[in-house]
Amino acid sequence: MADISSKSASGWKFPFRIKIENRVDNPPKWLSPVLSLTAVVVALLIGALVIWLGGGKPWAAYTHIAKYSLGSVGVLSDTMVKAIPLMLVGLACSIAFRMKLWNIGAEGQFYLGAFGASLVVLLPILPMEAPKWQFILVTALFGMILGAAWGFIPGFLKARYNVNEIISTLMMNYIAIEWNNYFIYGVWSESGFQMSRMFQKNAWLPRLSDLAKRWPFFGGLTTHFGLVFAVLAAIILWLILSKSKWGYEIRLIGDNPRAAEYAGISIKKNIILVMMVSGALAGLAGSSEIMGVVHRFQGAISPGYGYTGIIIAWLAKLNPLAVILTSILFGALILAGREVQPAGIPTLIQGVIMVALIASDFFYRNRVSITRQVED
Amino acid sequence: MNFILILASGVATGTVLLYATVGEIFSERSGILNLGVEGMMLIGAMSAYKTAAATGNAWLGLLVAMLAAGLISQIHAFITITLQADQVISGLALNFLATGISLVLGEGLTSLRDVVPHLPKFSIPGLTQIPWLGGIFFYNQSIMVYIGFLFIPLAWYFINRTRPGMHLRAVGEYPAAADTLGIRVYLLRYLYVFVGGLLAGLAGATISLSISPGWFGGLTTAGQGWIAIGLVIFAQWNPVRAAFGGFTFGALRRLVLDLQGPATILGLANPFYYNVNYGFFLKMLPYIFTVVFLVIGSREANRKRIGSPAALGLPYIRGQRGL
Numbered sequence: 001m002a003d004i005s006s007k008s009a010s011g012w013k014f015p016f017r018i019k020i021e022n023r024v025d026n027p028p029k030w031l032s033p034v035l036s037l038t039a040v041v042v043a044l045l046i047g048a049l050v051i052w053l054g055g056g057k058p059w060a061a062y063t064h065i066a067k068y069s070l071g072s073v074g075v076l077s078d079t080m081v082k083a084i085p086l087m088l089v090g091l092a093c094s095i096a097f098r099m100k101l102w103n104i105g106a107e108g109q110f111y112l113g114a115f116g117a118s119l120v121v122l123l124p125i126l127p128m129e130a131p132k133w134q135f136i137l138v139t140a141l142f143g144m145i146l147g148a149a150w151g152f153i154p155g156f157l158k159a160r161y162n163v164n165e166i167i168s169t170l171m172m173n174y175i176a177i178e179w180n181n182y183f184i185y186g187v188w189s190e191s192g193f194q195m196s197r198m199f200q201k202n203a204w205l206p207r208l209s210d211l212a213k214r215w216p217f218f219g220g221l222t223t224h225f226g227l228v229f230a231v232l233a234a235i236i237l238w239l240i241l242s243k244s245k246w247g248y249e250i251r252l253i254g255d256n257p258r259a260a261e262y263a264g265i266s267i268k269k270n271i272i273l274v275m276m277v278s279g280a281l282a283g284l285a286g287s288s289e290i291m292g293v294v295h296r297f298q299g300a301i302s303p304g305y306g307y308t309g310i311i312i313a314w315l316a317k318l319n320p321l322a323v324i325l326t327s328i329l330f331g332a333l334i335l336a337g338r339e340v341q342p343a344g345i346p347t348l349i350q351g352v353i354m355v356a357l358i359a360s361d362f363f364y365r366n367r368v369s370i371t372r373q374v375e376d
Numbered sequence: 377m378n379f380i381l382i383l384a385s386g387v388a389t390g391t392v393l394l395y396a397t398v399g400e401i402f403s404e405r406s407g408i409l410n411l412g413v414e415g416m417m418l419i420g421a422m423s424a425y426k427t428a429a430a431t432g433n434a435w436l437g438l439l440v441a442m443l444a445a446g447l448i449s450q451i452h453a454f455i456t457i458t459l460q461a462d463q464v465i466s467g468l469a470l471n472f473l474a475t476g477i478s479l480v481l482g483e484g485l486t487s488l489r490d491v492v493p494h495l496p497k498f499s500i501p502g503l504t505q506i507p508w509l510g511g512i513f514f515y516n517q518s519i520m521v522y523i524g525f526l527f528i529p530l531a532w533y534f535i536n537r538t539r540p541g542m543h544l545r546a547v548g549e550y551p552a553a554a555d556t557l558g559i560r561v562y563l564l565r566y567l568y569v570f571v572g573g574l575l576a577g578l579a580g581a582t583i584s585l586s587i588s589p590g591w592f593g594g595l596t597t598a599g600q601g602w603i604a605i606g607l608v609i610f611a612q613w614n615p616v617r618a619a620f621g622g623f624t625f626g627a628l629r630r631l632v633l634d635l636q637g638p639a640t641i642l643g644l645a646n647p648f649y650y651n652v653n654y655g656f657f658l659k660m661l662p663y664i665f666t667v668v669f670l671v672i673g674s675r676e677a678n679r680k681r682i683g684s685p686a687a688l689g690l691p692y693i694r695g696q697r698g699l
Binding site: 050051054056102104157161162163164166167168170171172174175178179181182185186187307310311314341342343344345346347348349350351352354355357358359361362365 | 411451455459460461462464465466468469470471472473474475476477478479480481482483484599602603605606609651653654656657659660663664666667670671674675678
């Protein structure tokens with residue numbers, strides 16, 4: 001396609017020839033992960049440069065992040081706690097993005113999921129002393145229903161009025177936060193504080209530390225049952241996307257909507273359906289975060305999980321199983337990044353990683369060859 | 377409630393949206409969707425504030441803000457124009473990156489509130505005497521508001537009535553045809569993404585140095601960049617409609633804030649006064665309005681058969697079939 005071979009006025013010749021052409025054959029299997037890994041490494045280097053320019057200490061920041069996220073079993077367990085909501089929102093973004101449906105609203109759907117789970121305990125939908133397994137199932141269900149409802153609105157607007165879903169899902173995020181705030185401050189406020197009462201213990205999701213009585217090794221580990229939800233959801237989503245007819249329809253609409261239409265696939269129905277599934281997954285993330293970590297209904301429950309989910313899905317190439325791995329990486333970044341100064345560093349690193357990733361796709365789509373320039 | 381005051385501050389708030397929206401119109405008219413407006417505005421707000429704090433010169437702050445946001449927009453330009461990557465995902469990435477950079481470099485700026493100079497505010501003598509309109513548009517407004525008034529017709533004239541404006545539209549509607557006429561598609565797209573960046577930076581600086589001065593991290597813009605992208609669709613890529621949308625929207629935003637003040641509205645008890653918590657529903661309104669504006673814009677576009685620029689979102693690859 002393009003040729004960069006230069007000959008300067010002085011007669012000196014650039015000794016190499018860089019040739020860029022569109023890839024016609026299928027790229028080798030190892031290329032994609034290698035490129036992603038390279039992109040992450042390059043991103044960390046660029047991030048270090050920016051931190052240094054901003055007057056920070058890049059090496060100290062990075063070693064801090066590594067040590068306080070993966071350094072021991074205890075912090076590794078905390079990393080998993082952060083990774084659980086990320087897996088679910090990452091999956092939410094993956095299925096929507098696979099259809100080229102840009103759901104940027106996982107954050108709001110997460111908030112509504114948290115609201116749904118809280119309804120079960122605070123309304124209450126289940127009696128105070130209901131058995132634990134009922135709470136596990138019903139809070140998850142309500143989180144998913146409320147998240148799906150929040151996803152339905154932009155999905156319906158897109159299908160019916162062709163409203164751009166990027167803007168509408170994003171606006172729904174801001175609306176969700178205010179919606180929750182009304183209930184946190186106005187309805188369920190505990191003696192004027194900006195939070196509800198602490199949920200009763202039998203409503204909490206089980207944690208690894210609950211097993212400590214029998215196996216002392218698990219003592220103090222906070223990883224909760226949400227991990228089971230997340231891994232199950234990843235496997236189911238992978239099966240749907242790569243093995244089922246519906247998954248094929250979603251992929252076809254994403255790759256070639258016109259062909260899908262000719263094949264008799266209803267695009268409008270799938271827009272609404274996929275937005276709802278995506279919302280349900282993000283809602284499940286919110287509900288498991290409330291029931292497994294926060295244990296009360298309050299604000300500021302997400303350091304931008306919904307937005308990080310976008311990057312996670314992209315880094316995983318929208319593959320649900322790969323989402324599990326990339327979520328752990330970003331869980332580590334968010335966990336240990338909390339104490340790194342200045343406070344914007346985790347956001348910055350996420351941004352650089354994403355830019356590097358997208359740029360690296362160029363090498364996936366094109367073949368770049370560098371050869372020695374032949375003497376004339 | 378003083379409606380003139382509300383509308384006047386609506387015009388001020390709307391000016392921010394106006395700059396950001398017209399900036400995005402330039403970019404989209406050339407065929408490049410840039411979702412990084414919110415991040416670029418933050419870069420603008422932060423660098424304007426930081427420069428003004430360091431030098432004591434608000435105008436220098438404005439200039440640096442525009443250049444900084446313009447510069448960062450070129451990352452998106454490079455990725456989408458030269459590397460031909462997906463514009464949606466690249467714009468989102470730019471947003472993360474720009475937000476992160478402004479948070480890191482903006483560390484500690486919040487405490488400088490009292491030392492940072494603002495851009496001047498003044499009334500325009502004579503015009504303030506016009507009944508109603510004078511008080512709304514010309515009384516004690518920021519200079520950025522007046523510049524905005526001049527900017528709207530200029531932007532409209534440039535896009536619709538000049539030769540470079542025609543080239544801009546050609547590049548966004550049918551780049552292959554533009555290319556055969558010798559119009560430099562790639563160069564123009566880079567240029568107008570840059571213009572979009574400049575204007576987003578200007579919008580950010582208008583917030584932090586004039587309309588609601590200060591640096592409050594991500595809350596400085598509070599989603600206005602996204603609202604601006606929504607307004608582009610409502611405005612149907614037309615700067616005059618963007619101004620109308622921006623000012624209406626600014627007034628609505630303002631009205632929402634002021635509704636909690638009085639005990640009675642038009643003789644009826646004001647529920648927002650008696651239960652503070654209903655205020656959360658008021659705060660939702662700007663975002664609900666945005667969605668409503670989107671629905672109106674999309675329906676009208678369907679009816680009048682006006683669409684987005686035909687090549688919007690598509691990379692131009694010389695020599696390949698298609699647009």
